[in-house]
Structures are given as C-alpha cells and as structure tokens.
C-alpha cells in the first residue's frame with residue numbers, strides 16, 4: 659500500500675476543465691472498448707488518421723511469390739517505414755523479430771491454394787483467438803468471398819472472428835477478395851465493403867475503383883486499399899493518392915512495395931502520400947531520392 663505520510667494534498671480537481679467529449683478518431687469505432695481502441699490507435703496514426711499496412715501474406719495460398727522468396731530478408735528492413743505488418747502466424751513468428759515496434763495484423767483464416775480452380779472453395783480458421791492474443795496481434799484479418807461460392811462460409815468466419823475479437827478487444831479486418839470472375843465495379847465494392855462492415859469488420863480492406871468516393875462514404879468503418887498487381891511506381895503512387903483523396907484511410911499494400919526496385923523508397927513514398935498529403939509527383943521524388951542513395955551506397 660502506498661505510504662500516505664508526506665504526500666502532497668490532492669486538491670486540484672480542475673473544476674473549470676470539462677472532461678474530454680471528443681469521439682474516437684477511427685471511423686465507426688467509437689463504441690469499441692478501450693483495448694480495441696488502443697489497438698486501432700496502434701494501427702492508425704492520430705495525426706493523419708491513416709495507416710500504411712505492409713501485406714506479405716501472399717504465401718498462404720501462393721507459396722513463395724516473386725519478391726517474397728525470403729520474407730526474413732525482404733520484410734524486416736521495411737518495418738520501420740510502415741505502421742502495420744500484415745502476415746500469417748507462420749511468417750510473423752519465423753521471420754520477424756519479436757522486438758518489432760510496428761503493429762501486427764494477423765491473417766487468421768486459411769483458404770485453398772492457387773492449385774485449386776476456385777480459391778473460395780474451402781477454408782477455415784487457422785489461428786484462433788488465444789493464439790492471436792499470444793502473438794500480441796493488433797488486428798485479425800479474414801478473407802471473404804462476396805459473390806462467389808465461398809460467400810456464406812467466409813461470412814460465417816468473419817462473424818466468428820469478430821465476435822471473438824469483440825470479446826478480447828482485437829479488431830477484425832475484413833478483406834474483400836476479387837477473383838478472376840468477380841467484377842471490380844463501384845456497384846460490387848459498395849455492396850462488398852458494406853456487407854463486411856455490417857457483419858462485424860472494424861476495418862475493411864478493398865480495392866480502389868471508379869466511384870471510390872461513394873464506396874468510402876457508404877462504408878461505416880475505414881477502408882484501406884490493397885495495391886494489387888505490380889504497377890510502375892508512379893502509377894501506384896497515383897492510385898494511393900487518389901484513394902486517400904477520395905476517403906480511403908490508408909493502404910494495405912504488398913507487391914507494389916516489395917516488388918519495387920527500391921522497396922524502402924516505395925514504402926517511404928507511400929507513407930508521404932498517406933500521412934503527409936504529398937501528391938504522387940512529390941512522393942515519386944522521395945522514391946527516386948531513396949533509390950538513388952541506395953545505388954550510391956552500393957546496395
């Protein structure tokens with residue numbers, strides 16, 4: 659018990675200062691408990707309200723994707739430049755140091771591999787809530803297949819994960835999958851992002867599309883955009899800039915960062931767009947600067 663003798667008398671109650679009434683800064687999550695808000699605040703920066711997530715979970719269905727042959731070599735140098743690392747429990751625990759300070763988004767569902775015709779054909783939980791807690795996850799990612807054969811199963815998984823997440827204060831990231839056969843229109847993304855949010859996602863990962871402004875407005879929680887297949891750096895920065903200008907609260911990008919000629923340059927350039935309002939042209943200069951300095955140091 660604290661020693662009460664000699665303590666300064668507690669009499670400053672600041673009666674003229676009202677208690678903070680401000681809502682929580684991450685859209686749609688004001689009703690969450692303190693623990694969940696704390697984890698969301700580790701993902702989204704208070705100053706910009708946005709996040710840069712680095713996705714390197716591709717191997718969970720694709721095996722060693724180009725650029726991710728050695729996760730232990732490629733990802734650690736990028737960690738200081740992003741807010742969140744998104745990976746599987748296997749990749750995080752085997753390739754990423756537990757001293758990492760970036761947030762961690764753990765993919766908690768598995769799906770069939772690319773050897774199967776239909777990626778939505780099967781799947782389930784690969785990392786339960788206890789394991790997510792043990793790994794100190796800031797977020798749990800669930801793949802969903804809206805409009806495909808696996809729709810009902812993946813929504814069931816989303817609901818189960820989000821219920822467990824609510825119980826223990828870990829937010830759920832609902833991921834919108836786009837298969838070969840699936841349309842990538844405003845109409846599709848309006849429906850898919852809204853369905854995920856209404857079924858328990860605290861944050862939704864989707865794709866940029868024409869009409870994105872309306873998609874972001876109609877989704878009651880933040881949307882972060884996936885990068886998709888590798889684009890020339892300037893185009894990827896343009897896409898990120900347009901998405902942020904039209905209401906995205908960040909990116910969850912993989913190939914457009916780790917397959918770049920300068921992954922560190924691209925991670926920094928994306929950060930400038932997401933957090934500091936740089937245009938694509940300004941951010942491209944940052945990318946080039948970093949890339950050239952790597953050349954000069956013989957990297």
Ligand code: R5P
Nearest residue numbers: 713716884885886911912913
């Ligand atoms: C999503 O389902 C994937 O596993 C990746 O997380 C996602 O596609 C983001 O990576 P990329 O920017 O390479 O598309």
